[in-house]
Amino acid sequence: MLKIENLHAEIDGKEILKGLSLEVNAGEIHAIMGPNGAGKSTLGYVLGGRPGYEVTAGSITFNGEDLLEKEPHERAAAGVFLGFQYPVEIPGVSNVQFLRESLNAQRTSRGEKPLSGAEFLKLARAQADALGLQQDMLKRPVNVGFSGGEKKRNEMVQMGIIDPAFAILDETDSGLDIDALRIVGDGINRIMRKPTKAVLLITHYQRLLDYVQPDRVHVLADGRITRSGGPELAHELERQGYAEVAA
Numbered sequence: 001m002l003k004i005e006n007l008h009a010e011i012d013g014k015e016i017l018k019g020l021s022l023e024v025n026a027g028e029i030h031a032i033m034g035p036n037g038a039g040k041s042t043l044g045y046v047l048g049g050r051p052g053y054e055v056t057a058g059s060i061t062f063n064g065e066d067l068l069e070k071e072p073h074e075r076a077a078a079g080v081f082l083g084f085q086y087p088v089e090i091p092g093v094s095n096v097q098f099l100r101e102s103l104n105a106q107r108t109s110r111g112e113k114p115l116s117g118a119e120f121l122k123l124a125r126a127q128a129d130a131l132g133l134q135q136d137m138l139k140r141p142v143n144v145g146f147s148g149g150e151k152k153r154n155e156m157v158q159m160g161i162i163d164p165a166f167a168i169l170d171e172t173d174s175g176l177d178i179d180a181l182r183i184v185g186d187g188i189n190r191i192m193r194k195p196t197k198a199v200l201l202i203t204h205y206q207r208l209l210d211y212v213q214p215d216r217v218h219v220l221a222d223g224r225i226t227r228s229g230g231p232e233l234a235h236e237l238e239r240q241g242y243a244e245v246a247a
């Protein structure tokens with residue numbers, strides 16, 4: 001589904017990704033772990049097509065197509081969803097407006113009919129209920145005044161509504177208490193654990209992986225994948241640290 005080969009990327013002329021290769025098949029959940037500053041978020045941004053991140057070498061194909069050729073909105077329409085480490089606040093735009101615009105823009109560019117207000121509300125309510133997010137949160141401006149846990153739940157509601165084929169979730173577990181962690185973990189499993197979908201889960205901790213069992217675990221250090229393994233690798237990292245396991 002996703003194939004990254006020898007990816008080099010820089011920000012402001014500084015090389016951050018230094019020959020990263022990774023392949024993720026449909027039906028798989030991969031965890032990316034690694035020290036601070038290794039380039040994990042950069043990888044997510046490059047996949048999402050964020051401006052300012054320049055790819056200087058290598059390739060990314062998504063379902064056989066060149067992902068790097070596509071604009072960010074085209075990537076989203078193709079099924080790529082990026083969950084942020086720090087969700088953005090959008091004052092003045094309600095959650096419902098934002099989500100409906102996002103979904104309908106994607107549907108339109110795929111040649112599908114946009115959802116009516118009523119159809120959309122039904123979908124949004126069902127997703128909010130499934131994540132235990134209060135209905136009135138849907139009417140509030142996007143992420144404004146949301147607690148850390150509420151932002152992450154809101155992100156899962158977004159993901160449920162958008163229903164992407166491929167999700168990159170960057171430290172979705174940061175700042176969550178145990179109950180919220182379980183809700184987010186269940187959300188990822190419910191929305192994304194399907195034979196046609198795949199997930200790249202960027203995390204520092206084993207605890208999210210207790211809820212969302214990865215098929216593969218990779219260590220990203222200094223801009224490349226330095227080690228890959230099965231779920232046991234995450235336990236090994238937790239016990240021994242990155243320096244010991246994948247220097």
Ligand SMILES: Nc1ncnc2c1ncn2[C@@H]1O[C@H](COP(=O)(O)OP(=O)(O)O)[C@@H](O)[C@H]1O
Nearest residue numbers: 011012014016035036037038039040041042043
């Ligand atoms: N806008 C930027 N300008 C310059 N350097 C940046 C910028 N954003 C990130 N970096 C640098 O890129 C490196 C990788 O950052 P990041 O991808 O956020 O790491 P991680 O998510 O693994 O902690 C860090 O050294 C960071 O300081």
Ligand SMILES: [Mg+2]
Nearest residue numbers: 040041042085
């Ligand atoms: Mg990061």
